[in-house]
Each structure stands twice: as C-alpha cells, then as structure tokens.
Amino acid sequence: MLGFVLLGVLNGAVIAASRAINGRLAIDLGAFKASFWNHIVGFVFLTAVMLAIASMKFDVPSNAPVLAYMGGVFGALFVALNSYVLPRIGVTKTVLLVIGGQMITGVIIDVRNSKSVGSAVAQFVGVGLILLGVYVARTAKGK
C-alpha cells in the first residue's frame, strides 16, 4: 500500500517536472513552441512504446463522439498557458492556481452533466477554500 502511495506522489512530481521543463523551454522559444515540442515529443514517445508493446494496438474507435477528439486541442492551449506563466510566478504558485481552476471547473462539468456529485455542502466548502487560496495567491506580492 505504501508503495502505491509513493507512486501516486511520484506521479504528481513527474507532472510538475514535465511542466517545469516546458516552462524552461518557453523562456527561450516562447510558450506556443514549448507546447508544440511537448506534444510532438510525447506523441513520438507514445508511438514508440505502443509499437514496442504488442498488446497495444492503434485501434482508433469509430464510435467516439467528435468532442472526445478535442482533448488534444485543449491540451495544446493548456501547455502554452502553463509554460508562459510558470517561469513568471514560479512552479508552486502555478501548480496551485492550476489545481484551483481545474478542481472548480471539474465541479462545473459534473454539475452540467448532472452527475451525482455528492454533498452540496462539501462542494461549497471545497470550492470556497480553493477560492480563498486563489485570493491569497493573487494578493501576495510576487517574490
């Protein structure tokens, strides 16, 4: 169990490292090119892994809704924004503000899809705490 816990934390660190590296590239090349390199390198890497592992097939589903293909478009925009902001306000603040925007948008998506999202009180408190954190981050002086 501890091994899985460490793996979960490691995954978060790997994500933050990926974003920091893209932020570093954006300092020299700009955020759009950083997003481009992130995606093409990730694409080539995943292609190689899928070719190497025989059980992984390039079966693009024929019945997926068009919107399911849009993830990459939002991802391209996300990496560009993140790479632009990260060298300017630091990794910690970038990571926290992104988490804040992500969690709150996640709640909105769930409500729109009218999924049962559990306790309304918990949602209210959770979103409130995140907004408070964003507010403190916003008013804190940049170091």
Added chain:
Amino acid sequence: MKGRSADWILAVAGGALLAVMIHYNSVMAKHSSPVLASWLAHGIGTLGAFVLVVAGAKIFRPAPATEPKAKVPAWAYLGGIPGAFTVWLAAVTVNSKLGLSGTLALMLVGQVTFGILSDRFGFFGVPKRRFVLTDFYVVLAVLSGSAILIFFRS
C-alpha cells in the same frame, strides 16, 4: 494585459482548460484505452500547437532577433516524455486500493511538493524563489479544498 496581475488569471484559466481536456480525454479513453486516448490527444495536440505557433507568429509579429539566442539545453525539449508517463502511473494507482480519489489527492501532493523543492533549488533552470508564509496559506487552502472535493464526491 500587462505585468504580473494577469498571470494568476491565466494560471486559473489554464486549470480550467486542463479540466476540460481531462474530461474529453476520459470520454475517448472509455471508447478505447487510456494509452490510446493519450496518444491521440498528443497527436491532435501537436496539430493544435502547430496552429498556435503559426497564428502566434502572425498575430504577435515578434521583433526580428538582433542578439544571438541563448543555446537551449537539449533536455528542455523532452518535457513531453514525463508528461506521457503519467498515464501509466495513474493507471497503476487508480486500479490499486487507492482508487481514483486517492490517486488524485496524492498527485496534488506530489505536484505541490515538487513545486516547493523546484522553486527552492531551481530544478530544470526555472528561476529560484523563496517559499514565504503566504505560499503556505495558499498550499493549505487549495489542497484542503481539493481534498474535500475529491473525497466527498460520491
């Protein structure tokens, strides 16, 4: 938009884009597999980012570079590789006792921990900065709020 005041808005907006991206990618993963969905997202993301590069050059028209550009370290191009790994790591922990909630919460902890260390020591050539008390309040508020949203989700 000028100066640093816009940066926090852009970061929060980035988080919103990320949530939408994950939502659509999870729809694709349901119709295929997480790895195939990630592969498709990277492929389509490459096209999307290419459009951004071309459009960005047209719209912003950067001044022609007069000074020689600093040499970009080769590793700075490889951010996409750790990015691609997260799919597998997540698949392992989501299917363990941790489940989706535990995985999400631990990933947030890992991101923030790496962020604090990275800011302190300047990993990967990102500018160093000090961790101040207000940063601690932000960590506390955002992580506890996120934990409540994650664990009270039915």
